[in-house]
Amino acid sequence: MPAKDELARRRYEKLVDRLESLMRASLKPRYRGYHGQLILSSGDLEEMGELNNARRAAREAGRRLGWQPKAHVVDARLFVYDEGEVPGDIGELAARDAADSVDAALRRGE
Numbered sequence: 001m002p003a004k005d006e007l008a009r010r011r012y013e014k015l016v017d018r019l020e021s022l023m024r025a026s027l028k029p030r031y032r033g034y035h036g037q038l039i040l041s042s043g044d045l046e047e048m049g050e051l052n053n054a055r056r057a058a059r060e061a062g063r064r065l066g067w068q069p070k071a072h073v074v075d076a077r078l079f080v081y082d083e084g085e086v087p088g089d090i091g092e093l094a095a096r097d098a099a100d101s102v103d104a105a106l107r108r109g110e
Contacts, residue, residue, distance in 0.1 A: 012057060015048060020061035023080070027065075034086045035094050036067050042076035054078060 023038050038058065040048075048054040055071045058080040062069025067082035086094070 011049075012053060015053065015057040016061050016064070019054075019058050019080075020064050023058075023061055023065055023067075031090050031094060033066065034082065034084070034090045036062070036065060036082040038078075038080045040078040040080075045076070045078055051078075 019038070023036055026038055027033060027036055040054070040058075045051060045054055048057075051073065055073070055078065058071050058078065059069045062071075062080060062082065065082075066084075068084035069080055070083045071078060071080045073079075
């Protein structure tokens with residue numbers, strides 16, 4: 001049994017490392033590490049094994065990045081995001097970016 005536990009621990013650590021890498025890659029440099037998020041599809045989750053392990057690993061990966069991670073499953077997708085406090089200038093920049101994106105989408109729809 002101990003060998004099986006060791007194998008499970010190594011798989012879990014590998015999953016945490018993979019998720020941390022995906023989270024780090026999703027960060028926008030202009031937000032200086034804030035506004036982190038990761039969305040995993042049902043296909044991604046199937047590759048990762050048990051949902052509870054994936055959620056736990058995602059939260060651990062987020063903590064490694066200094067996030068206050070929250071993880072929710074919606075429509076077979078896992079949403080992981082940083083719920084930590086964001087400095088005012090970064091929040092304003094993100095709000096402007098979001099408004100610009102909505103504006104551009106509305107213009108494309110006309």
